[in-house]
Structure formats: C-alpha cells, structure tokens
Amino acid sequence: MKKILLGTICLMAMAACKNEPEKSTQAVVAGESTKAPGPVEFADQKYIDMGKASLAKFASGDIDGWVSGMANDVVLRWSSGDSIKGKEAIAKYWKDRRMNMVDSIETSKEIWLPLNVHQPQSVESKGIWVLNWHQVHATYKNKQSLTFWVHLDMHYNSEGLIDEFIQYVDRSVINAAVAKKK
Template identity: 80%
Template sequence: MKKILWGTICLMVIAACKNEPEKTTQTAMAGDTTKTPGPVEFADQKYIDMGKASLAKFASGDIDGWVSGMADNVILRWSSGDSLAGKAAVTKYWKDRRMNVVDSIVTSKEIWLPMNVHQPQSIEQKGIWLLNWHQVHATYKNKQSLTFWVHLDMHYNNDNLVDEIIQYVDRAPIMAATAKKK
C-alpha cells in the first residue's frame, strides 16, 4: 500500500511541475472594439440632438420644419395599424391636425436612445434607429386637454433623414377628447 501511495505522490509532483501555458480569459471593457459588431450597439449621440430639435419643431407647430428632417418616401405608422406614406401626406395630415384640432402641445420627461441595428431581429430595418419616449400635454381646439405618453421609433437613411416613424400611442383617449360634442 505504501508503494502505491508513494507512486501516486510522485506522479502528482511530476504533473504539477509540467510547464503548461497559462490560460487567460479576456473581458471586454467599455470602449474596447471587436472585429465584428454585435446585433445592436449604441449610435452616435448626434441623433439625440437631431431628435430633440425635431420634436421641438413638432410641438411648436412648425410642421414644415419638422418634416424637413424626413425623406420624401417617409412612412409614418401608428401602433393601431394606420399609416401615412410620403412626406407630402405626412405634412398635409399634421398641418390640418394642428390648424383644426390641436391648439397646443407641450412635451416633457423625454428619454432618448440612439441605436445602430446591424442584425435585425424582426421586421426592423438595419441602420440607425432613434428610440424616444416622452409625455405629451395636448390642448385641443374644443378646449379639452389630455396628458399621455408617446413612444417613437425613428429610422434614419444614409442621408440622415428619417424614412420611417413608428408612433406607439393609445389613440382612444385622444379620439374621445377631440370628438365633437353632440
């Protein structure tokens, strides 16, 4: 038994003395780059500035200024499934709405997240998306007012123009507030 124990100890000492290269693991640090980007990464902060300027124009009623940052083939989609196609249609709809329905809009509590989508995971396009959440306090021409949250997804084309907007909003309270009273 002593010989087996002594033999085992010798083998363990020999195995421990064997020079194997040290295994290392690397952890990515903030700011490090890799050869291939992940499916999504943060985009340039300039898109936040562009989005804030655009939202300010919209809230102030400057519809021409707001649509100036859009591509001619822009598509505006609402979460309800309705949509508008083309800058002319978006301009016409919102000018009419601001002149005949909406008296004022004040936005607050804004959150902005610029993303660069390299590998779409669903139906979204590749490229730059600016995600926004904000609270709206709207006063309508009929003197009704309403406070609600809006979520916007805006896609930028290669010319840094918005070519797709998806607006998530519960339109039922808006339609109720703007309905003509009988």
C-alpha cells in the same frame, strides 16, 4: 502516509504549473475592436440631438421644420396599423390637425436611445434607429386637455433623414378627447 502526501503535493504542483496559453502581444487601438459588431450597438449621440430637435419643432407647431428632417418617401405608421406615406402627405395631415384640433403640445420626461441595427431580428430595417419615449400634455381647440405617453421609433436613411417613423400611442383616448364638447 508521508509518501502519499508527498506524491499528492507533487501532482498538484505539476497541475498548477501547466503552461498557460500565450497571450497576444497585439495592441488594440482605442475605438477599434477585433470582434465583428453584434446584431445591435449604440449609435452616435448626434441622432439623439437630431431627434430632440425634431420633437421640439413638432411640439411647437413648426410642421414644415419637423418634416424637413424626413425623406420624401417617408412612411409614418401608428401602432393601430394606420399609416401615411410621403413627406407632403404627412405635412398636410399634421398641419390640418394642429390648425383645427390642437391648441398646444408640451413634451416632458423624454428618454432617448440611438441604435445601429446590423442584423435585423424581425421586420425592422438595418441601420440607425432612434427610440424615444416621452409624455405629452395636449390641449385641444375644444378646451379639453389630455396627458399621455408616446413611444416613437425613427429610422434614418444614409442621408440622415427619417424614412420610417412609427408612433405607438392610444389614439382612441385622443379621439375621444377631441370629440368632447365643453
């Protein structure tokens, strides 16, 4: 029994002393990685700041200031499938809507997520996307008011301008509020 026990201890000791793979002595500089980036990573904080400034201009009614951060060929899409193409067309649509239908817009409960898409997974473009969720309290010219949530996806081109803008919102509820007479 002692020989079996001694033999087992020796085998276990040999197994425990197996050579470990050599550890790399290469240093990694802070901010650098030896791995290729994944399909998506966080983008720079500056895109959150740009998104917040854009949303503030829109909410205040500064449509010219809002569209100044957009490329000339920008496309604004709604979740319903409707869209508007071009900075001038978007400015015209929202100026008319703000002047004739909307008294005020207040935003709150904002959430911001800047992403750098290296490998698109579906129909999205490569590059910088800023995702935003916020609550809107809108008062309309007919004195109706409505509180609802909006989700925005904004794609920035290489010049730092929005070239694709997707707004997820239930427009039927908004259209119903605008149509109500007091």
